[in-house]
Amino acid sequence: MWVNCSSTNILFDCGEGAAKQLLRNKLDNNVIDSIVISHFHPDHVSGIFMVLQMFYLQKRKKTLNLYLPEKINEFKNFLDMFYTFTSRFSFKVNFKLTKNVNADHQQIHPIPSDHMQSYAGFVKKHSLPNELLSYSFLISDSGKKILYTSDFLDIKIYDKYLRKLDLIIIDALHTKASDIIKFAEITNARMILNHGLSEELKNSLKTSIKKFEIADEKLEISL
Ligand SMILES: [Zn+2]
Ligand SMILES: [Zn+2]
Numbered sequence: 001m002w003v004n005c006s007s008t009n010i011l012f013d014c015g016e017g018a019a020k021q022l023l024r025n026k027l028d029n030n031v032i033d034s035i036v037i038s039h040f041h042p043d044h045v046s047g048i049f050m051v052l053q054m055f056y057l058q059k060r061k062k063t064l065n066l067y068l069p070e071k072i073n074e075f076k077n078f079l080d081m082f083y084t085f086t087s088r089f090s091f092k093v094n095f096k097l098t099k100n101v102n103a104d105h106q107q108i109h110p111i112p113s114d115h116m117q118s119y120a121g122f123v124k125k126h127s128l129p130n131e132l133l134s135y136s137f138l139i140s141d142s143g144k145k146i147l148y149t150s151d152f153l154d155i156k157i158y159d160k161y162l163r164k165l166d167l168i169i170i171d172a173l174h175t176k177a178s179d180i181i182k183f184a185e186i187t188n189a190r191m192i193l194n195h196g197l198s199e200e201l202k203n204s205l206k207t208s209i210k211k212f213e214i215a216d217e218k219l220e221i222s223l
Pocket of ligand 1: 039041044115151
């Protein structure tokens, strides 16, 4: 998802096909200032490798801020393994943690999300280094407020934000349909369902008050 606010271009998450979409929408080369990754599921991060390679081939000049939810050093090792040596790029990549995105972009407030908690038992049992970090984002600019949920489990984590929003982009696939429907009961914001719909949600939408819109690759919204 591309967001332009206060003359800054920010990409939230970077799934498969991101490079192609940036090209198609003329957001390639030097346009994007920062890429913010919500969590390390492949559908939210696998496109970053091709995006970095594309910027390299385009001889990008502008410094890129890349915010990762966890494990910055491991991620850098991963890039080296793919022969994507950032020290050879024509542009600088600042690797930072997603939780600190607000320090550079005051419009963005990361909200820790519960999405990865379902792995807690598995990670503990196998003594894995995963930190189970995942984020949603509140984006505030010129008096307008957007919530981008990314993947999440329980709507409760948004309790204190929901009543004051203009737009909510809901990654709807992993959450119970009844919880998605709750958004419509609590908020008057415009609501876009993104990231695929479960069969349960498709059925629920047939009977719910129709306040949801379904995302489309080309959907562009100005607030
Ligand atoms: Zn996920
Ligand atoms: Zn996902």
